[in-house]
Amino acid sequence: MTETKRFFNPVGKSVPRIDGRGLVTGESKFTYDLKFNGMLVGKMIRSPHPHAKVIRIDTTKAQQLPGVKAVVTARDTNQIKFGSNEYFFPHTVDQLALESEKVRYIGDEIGAIAAETEEIAEAALKLIEVEYEVLPAVFDVFEAIKPGAPQIHAHCRNNIGVILPVNFGNPNRGLRESDYVREDIFYSQAAAHACMETHVCIGQWETYSDKITMWISHQAPFKVREALAKCLKINLNNIRVIKMPSGGGFGGKLEMLPMDFSACLLSKKAGGVPVKMCYSRQEEFSFSRRKHNMHYKLKSGVRKDGKLMAITGEVYADGGAYCSYGPTVMAAATMRIFMVYNLEHLRITGYRVYTNKPISGAIRGFGGVQSGFSIESHMDLLAEGIGMDPVEFRLKNITGPNMVTKNKMIISSNGLKECIEAATEKSGWKQKRGKQRHLARGIGIGIAADVMGSKMYKSHESAGAIIKIEEDCSVYLFTGAADTGQGSNTALSQIAAQELGIGFERISCTAADTEITPFDTGSFASRVTFISGNAALLAARDAKKQILEIVADKHECKAQDLDIVAEEVIVKADGSVLCSFDKAVELCYSFDYGKQIIGRGSYNPKTTPIDFRTGEGNVSGSYGFEAQIVEVEVDTETGKIKILKLWDAHDVGKAINPSSVESQVEGSVVMGLGYTLFEDLEFHNGRVANASFAKYKVPRSGIIPPIETIMIETNDPQGPFGAKGMGEAALLPTAAAIANAIYDAVGIRLKELPFTPDKVIKALEEKQNHNHKDEVE
Amino acid sequence: MTTLIINKKQYQLELKGHETLLEVLRDHLGLTGTKTSCQDAECCACTVIINGKAVLACITLACDVEGAEILTIEGLARGDELHPLQTAFLEKGAVQCGFCTPGMIMASKALLDRNPQPDQQQIRDALDGNLCRCAGYSKIFEAVSYAAELMRGAQKGKEAHD
Known part of the structure; x- marks a missing residue:
């Protein structure tokens, strides 16, 4: 077998990354690595106060410093607001490129400076004079919603920026008809994305052509273009956003930062030279985006036979100073329950509250991680209340294939049951559950479901792709999907090669340059393999059709009777070979035909709009499912939790690239472990108190447990070759699975994340005191 | 003038005393394979090898490694042949x-x-x-x-x- 033949039919094979060589040799240029003649360095002018009126900004002295080339403030902007959920939630569009009258968190941007060097820019920042009138600030969600609390935004009297009610059935009746009802409150903390590459962009606004070019590390370059166009009042086709190789995103690089607008404004003011802006690590922790810390109050009921009757609850999320992806986060925190549990009665209301803290936004799973922890812990408590095994309880209540949920989500393929069964079998659940307490060891489960895209920020959610076949039979795939490390360039190329019937090596992938590649909403909501993958599939199909039409014309047969398999054009009926792929392409570019092969694909998933007054609607074209089981050991002396092993059974539809699937699961799970055990973005009077890797701990190599990924293939009817997205789901149930395992190990129920040793010790002591009291009584 | 030996090549550079090896590699020599992430010895993204030992370029002063054998990611592959x-x-x-x-x-x-x-x-x-x-x-x-x-x-x- 030759090297080329190895990756015929690449779908389902662990093909190495298409862009991997540049990454392992250090050759790939990331945004910060770019250098241009005359390029300036930009820095943001930030508020030192959590809440204040801006009375006066004087930039004169800074402008006079030698080496300073431009200073911009709100006066240089069009004062047009930007946001992330414009289409359905126009009132949440609440942030200005540069604030003019008021600042709402420590770090709020009121201006920017461009200078020849970083040192000069830093020195100039110190010369900026700003007069503030400091206002009372509020940092706590429950304080912020009290009457008389400082009002952060003029349009929002009680500081509740988003209310998302989900209301179905008759929850009161559901609770009445339950044999066991319980209430629980859970708390999930704030956390940071902590991408290895901090936020970075280079903006150039050419003075004469009025054209903007932006090089950026981003998950949604077309969203960058859209926001620049709107706020800077420029046509879309005069803006070129080039997504560079990006060092992680995880939702943190999904929206605009004032820095992105500022780079362009500074460039224009400095005469059109490029301006590079890059967050330091401290800025990254303090001023980018963060996870919403959430309080989750639940009251639910079950029947003795295990039937889950009703879930009711309230979610309070600390949104920080601006709305960002607030609505999407709240939707994920509430509506997701219907994807997992087959439920008649659900009433849950999400409140997203403004505070004078750094802005909460999208982070892997949106609000699904916080809800996953709360709901899945709560489910174990309900099961315990009726004396039922948590696995058995879940199997009785989960959603299944080919069903419409109470809120009209249309679920086609659904491997949740298979996931639970596979994970319990592989982990030895039956042999271990409740049987290792003498060793302080326990086993716990959590389950989850995820969307494949979410039509929440635009009217459509389409992805486009173009396939161009060159005269030497090499193939271009142009996609607007932004690979920020997840490997989408590779997966989409595998899909295209498979459909074209050619070797994977023939494809080169050009991704996410708004001037060259077709539109794509971006990398979020686990949508790329499913949606952009379908676009790549359609483009390849179109290109193939064009080739086959020419071959059919030449051979006087019908194109629909032909196919390309393993780089040969065959007659479908008998498999006989008409010619090689190379000859077919040669024919297309021959004297007689001279036809360029340019295939196009555009895909928009079949969904229905959500009614945000009730939570009804089919938000995604398909749904993914998983079950996670964790085995832990608790050190009752130190309070340390050791993860012994983790099993993640995942309904991936079809694994386009099994190694990438494993890698997504492992990466997700490790992020989940960090969040569960120690990650905690702390604030002191609105300021991030642990803005460094030394103080904000992320998982290191030492804590990584064995992780077994079990792929369940359900062949989704809508997915490209049956595939679904799966980048986020694996971290949704991790915290609950660990909490449930800790309970199994030592009998303590932790309801507040993260599970640091001090909390474990405290809970163990409380349990001991409680037992002691019981004995005395 | 300071002599740095990087990936077996000699460079004669005029350096300021406070310049780190990371700055010199990236800004003076265009060797951007070594990454800048925390600049405070907390993440090891800037690891290079100096005289056989893994060292963080972000906290190494360039003039302190004069004459040492410095190896960066760019020096690993031999032509087309990957390490x-x-x-x-x-x-x-x-x-x-x-x-x-x-x-x-x-x-x-x-x-x-x-x-x-x-x-x-x-x-x-x-x-x-x-x-x-x-x-x-x-x-x-x-x-x-x-x-x-x-x-x-x-x-x-x-x-x-x-």
């Missing part, structure tokens, strides 16, 4: 965003050079400072073990040939 660690990282799927990869590979190389047959714990210990936020580490450990195998194989092949 076994690079091959292993690719084949084992140990690369996601790739931002931590140069540092990971350099730290791994320093390990394998002093210990050609590390066990799992030794690999974990050697990489404990190198942060990766994407891949969850397991495939990185696997890649280092595999690279060690490849390197031992190559060494045996070479001995047999000799």
